[in-house]
Amino acid sequence: MKKKMVMIAVVAALGAGASFQAAAQAKPEQLVKQRQSAMVLIGWYFGPIGAMMRGDRPFDAAVVARNAGYLEVLSKLPAEGFQPSTKDEKTKAKPEVWSDKAKFDKAMENMQGEIGKLAQVAKGGDMGAIKTQFGATGKSCAACHDDFRMK
């Protein structure tokens, strides 16, 4: 029994080490791909909610709740791709991402918080409440795009 526990601990430690290793050794272009992919997916699941809120698509509470649930996970992904090693990659990230990292991190957290709230509200299925939180979430996206993303 004790031996088995040790085994599990060793494997877990190795696993954690391996994934840490992967992130640390990831090539800048892979990191860029990681964060851009995450952003594409966030847009993919966020956009249809907006279309429903504006009446461009029929409101479907189940789809909104599903998308918002995905978004809650997706929102946590892009931050990982913003490693200093990607500084010189040709992307739309402004130099301020690195020169004002604290503000950038705060903006990222802010977006995650708003999306978390959106996922909560979406479970309720109340369109009015969802629309309000959708607007707040959109603002948190825009705030970061304005300051840290080239046009």
Next chain:
Amino acid sequence: MSEPTRAVKVWDLPVRLFHWLLVALFLFSLLSGKMKGNWMEWHMYSGFAILALVIFRILWGFAGSTHARFSSFLAGPGACLRFAKRLLSKAPAYVAGHNPIGGWMVIILLLSLLLQAGTGLFANDDISIEGPLYKFVSKEMSDRLTAIHYYNFNVMVFFVFTHVAAVVFHVFVKKENLVSAMFTGTRNLDAATEVPAARFASSWLALILFALALVAVYLVVKRPF
């Protein structure tokens, strides 16, 4: 400075309504564009309305009252230079309609508004909203037009500031009642100012042209106002 002794009607009702509606919608567009979030939907509608107004003003520039017509106020470089000299001298600079330089400002403002509203139709914010014509262009093209939408915003604001600064100069330095004239339609001119015979077009014609502009915009954006 010779005293203004004559009250002359220069701006017809459509021009005045156009001007102040545009001011209101411009400010609303600016604010809603800054507020983002759910305000973007209203930003879009405001842009459609501005587009209709600008189209109307262009039509009115051909079919409207004398002082609204482009042919009546577009002047060559010589006239602009002479007017600039008069403006900077102590002499009065009364002109019945748009002065030669102000006339070009009208064109610049209309074109920059047209560019702004036009690029907005194809724009996307990479978050949740797209202009009604986004679907007809590639994402790359939309991004490029969106960038123009952002940059032209600054250009437009620069010209609006210049326009307002010029009006302030006319009102306080040249002692002309430009702002009240844009409300009442009547300007105070001095005896020496040449006042060409002006013909005023019917406001009903303006209403028809504006309705046509609205329909044209609706057919393009396929969205109710």
